[in-house]
Amino acid sequence: MTGELSPIDKAKFVAARRAADFVEDGMKVGLGTGSTAAWLVRCLGEMVREDGLRFRGVPTSTRTAELAREVGIEVISLDEAKWLDLTIDGADEFDAELNLIKGGGGALLQEKIVATASDQMIVIADAAKEVARLGAFPLPVEVIPFGWQTSQALIEELLISMDVMGRNSSLRMNGDAPFVTDEGNHILDLHLGRIGDARQLAMILNQVPGVVENGLFVDICDKVVIGYADGRVETRDINEGTVTEDRLDFVESENLFRDL
Numbered sequence: 001m002t003g004e005l006s007p008i009d010k011a012k013f014v015a016a017r018r019a020a021d022f023v024e025d026g027m028k029v030g031l032g033t034g035s036t037a038a039w040l041v042r043c044l045g046e047m048v049r050e051d052g053l054r055f056r057g058v059p060t061s062t063r064t065a066e067l068a069r070e071v072g073i074e075v076i077s078l079d080e081a082k083w084l085d086l087t088i089d090g091a092d093e094f095d096a097e098l099n100l101i102k103g104g105g106g107a108l109l110q111e112k113i114v115a116t117a118s119d120q121m122i123v124i125a126d127a128a129k130e131v132a133r134l135g136a137f138p139l140p141v142e143v144i145p146f147g148w149q150t151s152q153a154l155i156e157e158l159l160i161s162m163d164v165m166g167r168n169s170s171l172r173m174n175g176d177a178p179f180v181t182d183e184g185n186h187i188l189d190l191h192l193g194r195i196g197d198a199r200q201l202a203m204i205l206n207q208v209p210g211v212v213e214n215g216l217f218v219d220i221c222d223k224v225v226i227g228y229a230d231g232r233v234e235t236r237d238i239n240e241g242t243v244t245e246d247r248l249d250f251v252e253s254e255n256l257f258r259d260l
């Protein structure tokens, strides 16, 4: 079964599998959204079923909640958890300071709340997600449906006044209809090309009426676990300034692939 995994899925899987080792008995853990986070949830489910790992998970989307329950993870809400030991999530881009663009899967609002309410955030990613400068990936901004076109116009004016390179934005669609987030909002994707000052942009975007949150995660992520298709895994800790490398054996997870 593992032979059928694409190289990108292998890279995502090994990053997720390595990061799962950071989850310990008794922890309350934020569970991210997206294809890499889905591998994490499957790995953790296997550890619960096979190794007796006991932890509680706070999902960042209805999709993740459904998968977590399906694989046997005890799911609680953020209000029940109040504060988390750890959040593990994917990202669309990360830079050398571990600033992120997130929200490609449309779950940035819950993801940012959950990550911010955690002692530690670990990002899991394939190596292609690393960038010298954020912004090639369109920056998602969640806006309420009321007057979303006005919010869009205000954002575009703001980008012009800030002299940000790319100034166009698009409403994310789901087929013929606007994409709707778990909170009933829409997403504007900002095509910026490159972002100069991510911290400043993140703060200013959230001042625009109608904007709920943006996908820039600045100073939130502590570690990144980068996976490669050949099984290599690199873990960088921004606080400790350490980099560790090891290799993961795909065979050890045959059960995981057989079960799902």
Ligand SMILES: O=C(CO)[C@H](O)[C@H](O)COP(=O)(O)O
Pocket (backbone or CB within 6 Å): 032, 033, 034, 035, 036, 037, 089, 090, 091, 092, 101, 102, 103, 104, 105, 106, 107, 108, 111
């Ligand atoms: O931010 C996200 C969802 O809102 C995801 O973490 C991000 O889009 C990465 O997704 P994937 O792991 O599928 O590449």
